[in-house]
Amino acid sequence: MKRKCRAKPDKKRDTGCPVAFALDTFGDRWSLIVIRDMALRGFTTYGEFLGGREGIATNVLADRLRTLEAEGIITRARDPGNHRKINYTLTAKGCDLVPVVLEMIRWSAKYDPATQTNKNVLNRIKTDRDGFTEEIRARFQR
Secondary structure, three states: OOOOOOOOOOOOOOOOOHHHHHHHHHOOHHHHHHHHHHHHHOOOOHHHHHOOOOOOOHHHHHHHHHHHHHOOOEEEEEEOOEEEEEEEEEOHHHHOOHHHHHHHHHHHHHHOOOOOOOHHHHHHHHHHHHHHHHHHHHHHOO
């Protein structure tokens, strides 16, 4: 039986501003880090996200996973090999955010001298962002 997510109440979007809509949907620090970790680090479980280097709190992580699922950005399913374990994966809608995350990495590397990122990842973003995006997307297609 599939569990229903507790979605947050509809947000007010009176202006029709696309930036406001995007920020309301996925625009907080932790949601983007979860998306990054799924796309670039291959994280799929609560424990993997919790063990990330940013140190997300358990209540914040649980909330962001619920919200991202309610927004259709990720899905959750029981691990076929261990029914006590839940695996999270990006949906097509979530994969459409990969270019946004990659551009944030490229921008940060350009303007923040303290940015730490895998040099191979940064090189792929700079030289073949579209190909890199498609490789990531292919991992999530069924």
